[in-house]
Amino acid sequence: MLEINRLCRSFNGRQVLRDVSLCLQPGEYVAIVGESGVGKSTLLNLVAGLDRPDGGRLVLDGVDYATLDEEALTRLRRDRLGFVFQAFHVLPHLSVVQNVALPLWLQGVDDVAAATAAQRLLDAVGLGGRAASRPRELSGGELQRVAIARALVHGPRLVLADEPTGNLDPGNAAKVLALLGERVRAAGAIGILVTHSPAAAATADRVLRLTPDGLRP
Template identity: 80%
Template structure:
């Protein structure tokens, strides 16, 4: 379960999130929509433990983030989280297959044990033939699909997706959104999708609107 209670964050004296609360159970997949600047990406970074709140409580599967040091947060991200960033963060010195297999390597799986699931996810996002390619040889849309495959390969308990279809054409966007929804629901995971796309939001179980007043929906 993901528990968020009275979460607040400010930057340079400007309050971005204030007293935000949300509780999501395994198997729930929600979309978060809202105007630019209301704190959607900030919310995802806080949930991922990449940033610390100024107030409030965050807990995943009973583990309160306030009780976790940086090493413990790193392990939580490694073992339980999958994050699709807007900027891909695909590593240029690794092949496409190696990029997707990376979360499994970090969990201690051998190269051979990680290669099978990584190849399977590449097939699922339509890049099965690009496993040996280098990131510089791929388009922006292809790199986004690599990032999505990498976020899902280790079966995370929580999937965070920040505008995952922003660089994709409509056909690939629909394919990726369907894959995200199927994997999240099939694994009984929790999914949070931040999107400006009405079509993307409709793939979630429910839509939450983030405003300066908080979350509603």
């Protein structure tokens, strides 16, 4: 379970987030929308443990972020979080299966087990036959499917997606969004999609709007 309780964050004297609260259970997939500059990326960075709030609490599966030092937060991100970005962030010098296996390698999983798990996820996202390919050989939609597989391969409790279809055409965007929601739910993870697109938001189980006064249905 993810508990966000009255989070606040200010920059240079300007309050960006105020009293943001949300509780999510495993298997829930929500979209957060809002005007540009309202703090969507700031909220995502706080939930990812990349920034610290000025006030409020973040608790994931009973672990309070405030009790963790930077090393422990790094382990939390490595072991319990998965990320899907707009820019894919696949490594060009690695094969597709190696890119997907990367989170497992970082956890110390041996090469054979990591490759087997990565291949299973590639099969699930329809790229089983592209395991040996290099990223330059894939389309944008395929690269984003690789990113989804990589985000889920280590069984994260929380998957964070930041404008994951911003670089895709509408057809590929719809396919990627459907796949992301399907895989998050199938894994029993908590999914948070941050987007400015109403069409993208509509693929989530529910949509929340971030305003200067907090999150609203």
